Amino acid sequence: MYAFRYQTASSAADAASRLAAHEDAKLLAGGQTMIASMKLRLASPSDLIDLAGAADLRGITVDARGVTLGAMSRHAEVARSAEVQKALPVLAKLAGGIGDRMVRNMGTMGGSVANNDPAADYPAAVLGLNATVTTTTRSIAADDFFLGMYETALQPGEIITSISFPIPKRAAYMKFKNPASRYAMVGVLVAQLADGSVRVAVTGAGPVVFRVAAMEKALEASFTPAAVASIKVPADGLNADIHAQADYRAHLITVMAKRAVEAALA
Amino acid sequence: MATPYIGVPVQRREDLRFLTGAGNYTDDLTLPGQTHAVFVRSPHAHARIRSVKTAAAARAPGVVGIFTGEDVAAARINGLPCGWLIHGTDGQPMKEPAHPILAQGKVRHAGDPVAVVIAESLAQARDAAERVEVDYDLLPSVVDSVEALKPGAPLVHDDVAANRCYTWAIGDKAATDAAFASAAHVTTLEFQNNRLIPNPIEPRAVNATYSRADDSYTLHVSNQNPHVERLLMCAFVLGLPEHKVRVVAPDVGGGFGSKIYLYAEDVVLTWASKKVNRPIKWTAERSESFLTDAHGRDHHTRAQLALDRDGRFLALRVDTKANMGAYLSTFASAVPTILYATLLAGQYATPHIHCEVTAVFTNTAPVDAYRGAGRPEATYVVERIVEAAAREMKIDPAALRRRNFIRSFPYQTPVALLYDTGDYEATLDRAIEMADVAGFPARRAEAARRGKLRGLGYACYIEACGIAPSSVAGSLGARAGLFEAGEVRVHPTGKVTVFTGSHAHGQGHETTFAQVVADRLGISMDDVEIVHGDTSKVLFGMGTYGSRSLAVGGTAIVKALDKVVAKGRKIAAHLLEAAESDIEFADGQFRVAGTDRSKAFAEIALTAYVPHNFPHDKLEPGLNENAFYDPSNFTFPAGTYVCEVEVDPETGIVRIERFVAVDDFGNIINPMIVEGQVHGGLVQGLGQAMNECGIYDSGSGQLTTGTFLDYCMPRADDMPSFQVDTRSTPCTHNPLGVKGCGEAGAIGSPPALMNAITDALGVADFAMPATPQRVWATLQQAQRKQAA
């Protein structure tokens, strides 16, 4: 780690102005990615602006339209929230399956979504549930948010304040964990939204979370496991590493999608 | 009178301090004037060093000293020695290229140390280390032992042709060939024993300090054998007088073999501590551990088993290429030879065995002993090929094993070892019963109905522990004997401090050894302290590895206890005015035989230090004895493991549904500690078979699995609840009748799991680790084959 100045922000606006004041300033949410990359000397911010004290970035609200989570919602808070468990169980379960206890107690939704790790879980929820990302300057639709590996629509200085998830008719997330890191090697979130449309969002398999149109179409016609069981996703462009070659990941997308549909119907 | 302690599951007395943060590890120690070291390491697998520029780094804030390979060469510091000299089939000694403590001329693996930067703070040392400029000329690298032997492969050491360290063999080749010629059936298999990266919780750590007052050095180091560390460093590398060097290995957070060895960092810091006249501390970062701790296993093997029509084993033929890494680590040459090929008889009366081993240098971290060391590799070969032969010949795998078991002892194997005792039938029977093998077909059918593949596999392992009878070790190339030392110091109040050359780093010696001492002396365990890990306190020690602590170190203590009791009788005879030959010792009392006249142990102890009218020609004051014990043979723990798995063919996920381990460890001092050792060993072995694999990129020579994101350690939820039991045939040649239990789990479990998986998948050949991707790909291949 290199030396840096530590600052605390009292609100989202305060964080934004502090961020603007230094070219090499960075936000600190749960630190589960940030601190590790600083320790490895891969990141060297001049200033670290801690969002933990920004009250307007916290809180979980549930109403008829959906569930809105403050950016600083810790994974553990989301996982054990009785309201989320009731209104959007798929999200509580997804958050409860991230990392380990320590990671869940520190890591935040905003940090995870802003970081956009190709193997992270939350991006599948944001895209699969057609959520809206609210920032200090605007609202961004899920389909426009995740641009590429570690790349999002966020502009320099823009801070995620909350994310709103509409309540689907049914949804489930199936995660095939990387045996070593336990991140998603392939994670598939299947949701039948309130208007009957279906979303299938895949994380871990490609450079960035993506939707599988063929599966969505098939499930809109018939929301059954059989509808996706034989839909193959091309292996081209999928991630390949020592844990999974691209063809294996492609195969797992189909298996996880099928199992997610089964779970959503259960 | 104290209760008997042997065979009692006494709780581990050391755990309170470990679990409450009261342990004292090397990194916990901060000395006055403490400085910190950071090593500049090669980012390349193989390169020539053109220059190392340190001027800019030396100007960085807080820098106290910087040393490079040139400084080391100028100081005439030797390379690190290898403790075991192997002679090849050509009669030549193995190739022992120099292993400099800081690279000279060339770097040979990613992580090879090039320079050390010492500064007031760790952060300053890091900053300065970034300013050391090393100019490299990149060379092509080779990471695989088979590739390294091919003509034209890059040479790791310019003067070692074909990267061959040695080719060594054991057994009668002609007799083996003849037996194959007459065989009714031959099973052939190729194996890879995957490279493992040890990863103890506590990384390696060193704190070295020099005293100008008496020109002495003190080295605190996370190490499994401080006396050997001191001996090697003083006598072979630095040329320091041994009595001026103290090595302390305080609480050590796991070793698994990786902390047996003398490492470059230990020597560099000891030497440099005088140069800078300040204590210097270095604690490996986890990434450094991955790159520079000695790795384990990494064998390529081709094996053939010849059988007659009835399934009787006629001969076994084995050819192994063992990856040594870039340099020979302390025990490296012994692992794939003495600790491996001598175990190839397993539990079977195979009349002829021949094994040839070629040890190969590559551009990877050195490979050395890792929990089991050679014996897991041997057991893997034997137990996989026996199971494969059974399936090929359509004989029940347990029946085939039974047909070939050794049944009369002592038994001389064709590969040097003399088994003293054992009862392989007993462990197999009990394991079959506990695993409910009879119910397996029904469970398999039920799983099939759910679309799952169920498989069952055995492993009947044997290992040679209690390393090592010096006569055998010496004849096989050991450059030192492998005895152990113990000292029993009885204090005037009858309390006892025991000094042992064994080292505890998780095994529970402070409990087990205290049980032995309290039991033998008939005193309370609370009155016994076990001290280890400090060359200034313990008279000598060969350290802990090879499941030797109780069998060898414990026996040394028992021998010292015998001397204490013998002297106690003399004192009792004097006090009770009886003949020494009439004094009996039992339950803590010295008694005149056949009378009620007796003296308690504590009274004798007090008398020893407050003597009155001792006959000085026959009896000295004091009660303090030491002993050295050199075993007459290895011990031979053995057992049967049965594993049952369920495979999800859709995803390739393997679940271990049942795991039964029945071991014969001889007599057992503390069954709870033994069970813990078995559990730990099983997780380590199953981790190897299921998850772990050290992978180097064949192009760049970089370690692909350099973090826990990619190197897959086993987790609790990967494991089933183990069912363990023991059957005992006491060791015949040590007074405790013990054999050792530390490595068994890691030795027997990989083949049991892999036999279960190959049974489930219906394939003969499948290599570790059984990751989901590899299981799935194997099933795909089998399907394609079937379709074609």
Ligand SMILES: Cc1cc2nc3c(=O)[nH]c(=O)nc-3n(C[C@H](O)[C@H](O)[C@H](O)COP(=O)(O)OP(=O)(O)OC[C@H]3O[C@@H](n4cnc5c(N)ncnc54)[C@H](O)[C@@H]3O)c2cc1C
């Ligand atoms: C051992 C381990 C296991 C893990 N396993 C998983 C897993 O299984 N699945 C998974 O999905 N994740 C996993 N993670 C990641 C974890 O979920 C964290 O959520 C993630 O690292 C980022 O969240 P954070 O709150 O820690 O963010 P930080 O590390 O603090 O920040 C990450 C980045 O986001 C930026 N940032 C933070 N908050 C905001 C904001 N509100 N607006 C804009 N930018 C912001 C920061 O500046 C930084 O660049 C794991 C992490 C660890 C250490």
